[in-house]
Amino acid sequence: xxKALPPEVRDRLLNEAExxxxxxxxxxxxVEEVAQAAGISKGAVYRFFKSxxxxxxxxxxxNVAATINAQKELAARDDLSWPERLRRLLLLPxxxxxxxxxxxxxxxxxxxxxxxxxxxAMTPLLRKEDRxxxxxxxxxxxxxxxxxxxxxxTARILRLATAAFFPPYQWLADPKDAVPEARVAIDxxxxxxxxxxxxxxxxxxxxxxxxxxxxxxxxxxxC
Numbered sequence: 001x002x003k004a005l006p007p008e009v010r011d012r013l014l015n016e017a018e019x020x021x022x023x024x025x026x027x028x029x030x031v032e033e034v035a036q037a038a039g040i041s042k043g044a045v046y047r048f049f050k051s052x053x054x055x056x057x058x059x060x061x062x063n064v065a066a067t068i069n070a071q072k073e074l075a076a077r078d079d080l081s082w083p084e085r086l087r088r089l090l091l092l093p094x095x096x097x098x099x100x101x102x103x104x105x106x107x108x109x110x111x112x113x114x115x116x117x118x119x120x121a122m123t124p125l126l127r128k129e130d131r132x133x134x135x136x137x138x139x140x141x142x143x144x145x146x147x148x149x150x151x152x153x154t155a156r157i158l159r160l161a162t163a164a165f166f167p168p169y170q171w172l173a174d175p176k177d178a179v180p181e182a183r184v185a186i187d188x189x190x191x192x193x194x195x196x197x198x199x200x201x202x203x204x205x206x207x208x209x210x211x212x213x214x215x216x217x218x219x220x221x222x223c
Contacts (some may be wrong), residue, residue, distance in 0.1 A: 003046050013038040017055045025106035026056050056110055057117035064125050067093050075136050087190045094165045094182040101175055103168045111167035130155045146193045183210030
């Protein structure tokens, strides 16, 4: 028995499954429909995915991996200051998840997977994101853009602090508020880490994305 689906077959299967999920929802989608759309047998699908929830988890993991790649590109942008790189890096996954959630009426069904098979699939990706944030913090500290902290611990705190702004939005009255609220929170978090010299020239943004002249008063750095 092969240990993995050929990449082109896996991509085709996940593409077809994602299309079906957005059209009819995960709950109504069947593995048989996925197999038929992908041009493979139902038995072949079950050899690699125990359930349609595992297929959904693989789709989420693939999309998150793509977002992390985009975050890497942001982190490498020399035209941005280190605080701005960190801010955009933290905000990007929130914006991506919110856009998909608001665009697709069945996105809530996918969000529930994060508490099951999706959690297992996400764990290595979240660790990868933590390492990326850690590298940005270390580089920013070397450039004296950030206050001294323990980068690895701070990276984890920053990621966990943005968790409330991801689906299924248990802590928000309206999912449309997720990105504006995340901007405010991330601004505060990044500003709390920024060195005194850098903070004087760091722009802040309100919910309407317009610059704010008033800066938050913050205490010691996060960690």
